[in-house]
Amino acid sequence: MTAPTVTLPGGTWTLGDLVVTRFGYGAMQLSGPGVMGPPADRDAALTVLREVVALGITHIDTSNAYGPRVTNELIREALQPYPELLHVVTKVGSCRDEQGGWPPARQPDDLRRSVEENLQTLGVDVLDLVNLRLGNAQGPQPEPLTAAFETLVELQQQGLIRNLGLSNVTAEQVAEARAIAPIVCVQNAYNLAYRRDDHLIDELAAEAIAYVPFFPLGGFSSLQSKILSTVAIRRHTTLISVALAWLLQRSPNILLIPGTSSVAHLNENVTGARLALSDDDLTELDKIGLQTH
């Protein structure tokens, strides 16, 4: 990996046997509308991925379900041979139907196939980190995970996966998985306005397990709040910068994977996340979460 042009905000975090920059990149936005099919501008998507690496980011989040296959294939095309320091994190547990839905694919055979497909589309012999994604679009659901998680542990023992994580799960499911094998991260929906996992984040921090919020900027509906606007105006910056800086300051185990299909936005986000929020800013921003609880 060539020397990064800037130092990333947040420093690094150790995910099992991987060291990653806390400022990562979520690749979901690179496939077509509705996360289906190819991007409108393939070259632009490849350029974003190369810029991610040029900035020194060493954590890319993806899934073979994005496209499907599209995002993984873009990553491979843009970045192979992969820089040694770069780690690509993928997830299994859902597939895609013809309507663009995300039906569960959590039977042992589904999971083995999905791991194989991720290895193939990313063009690697071993996956750095695989998250078992449970629940549905409404969030985590009370479902057993033992059979699915044990299947991934077997694949890890066979040398196909280095580290395991969970996504879209409850605290109870985290405990259930950890009774079977170690996990290095939990990837759930969380942002300044959606703070259901506040306790879980603190519990994971105490165990040195990373928390990786998806939808850090609000996902498909961008974050809007009067308080957020007031703080952004006072600090002469954007809502997005405040939202990212807040996550980095919220807890040291939070890793960022903001999604973007734009090189300009990627650079803005890296710069914006450097903002040092004051105690007064943080007290005010906390009220957003209270309003939306």
Ligand SMILES: NC(=O)c1ccc[n+]([C@@H]2O[C@H](COP(=O)([O-])OP(=O)(O)OC[C@H]3O[C@@H](n4cnc5c(N)ncnc54)[C@H](OP(=O)(O)O)[C@@H]3O)[C@@H](O)[C@H]2O)c1
């Ligand atoms: N585990 C799961 O179930 C799950 C679910 C969803 C997502 N994820 C992961 O989490 C990552 C992040 O989530 P996400 O991408 O859905 O949502 P997000 O990061 O909250 O928001 C992405 C949206 O913000 C826009 N954006 C980013 N930077 C911007 C800027 N500087 N100015 C204006 N707009 C900006 C992007 O548009 P532009 O493209 O125009 O910049 C895009 O529409 C995904 O990429 C994916 O890897 C995981």
